[in-house]
Amino acid sequence: MITTDDVAEMVDYWLATPANSRLGSDFGNNANMLIPDPYNAEKANSFIKKLIKDVPVLGVLPRNAINVYMIEIDIDKTQLILEISGQTFQLNAN
């Protein structure tokens, strides 16, 4: 049985793994790509697409269930927030 906690742990695992750090696979988040231009919608969509490709379980969720937000918390510092069906995950991308 796959629980919500399992899916949450999968997403945490994805957020903790930079892209291309596993042998023979491009698995991992490409959050660093978002830093140069945080307001680019295309880039945020590709971030979500990569998440769904790497964690295929999320593919069954309805459209717009996964969102990415970026908040400027200080000078030159941003907080990346990933929201999946109301549950939020945080990743510092400063």
Added chain:
Amino acid sequence: MLTKQDFLDKIGQSIGDYPDIAPLWKVDDPRTKQITDAMATMLSMLSQQIDVAMAEPFVKSRDATVLADAAIRGISNEAKPATVQLTVTNENLVPVQIQAGMALLDSNGNRYVVTEPATIDASTLVSSAYVPGTGTIQAKQYYTETIVETATRSEDFYAVAIPEANDNAYISKLTVFLADSDTPYQYANKLINVFAWGKNIHG
């Protein structure tokens, strides 16, 4: 040779023995899937290497084996120097002569020797502006290294070790002289068809 997919298929067959993990693995849970994937990749790389090693006695596929095999047969690794054609411009008011045998250096420190000399014309005054004279020369990329070996014993088929170049250069020509003579030793493949006491070399 076993591929990554072969190993993944095998994992897929036996994952049912672990009922807690099996459903997660089936939906590509990265926590287990990425680790098994990486292991399958490593094993396929090892399998590839074993495959090459197994074919080695029949097909010489590795560089080291080819070179070792050639060395046993008396074939040494020789190179042909690169030939370059250079366009030379002369901005001086006098012609410049470039002699054959002159050594040139390029910006990477590679050494060239001029093989086709040329005289480069002086620059000429054309409507109140100097037009530089141009010409082409040919050069070969090689340099000469002299190794002095003192024979400490009298021995037939005396072997002299040639140190490997430290700048990745290859040998293109090998000439052996006695210190008090100008006649080089004759090359004879495997020292076949030579006179007794003849002065011959074999690389």
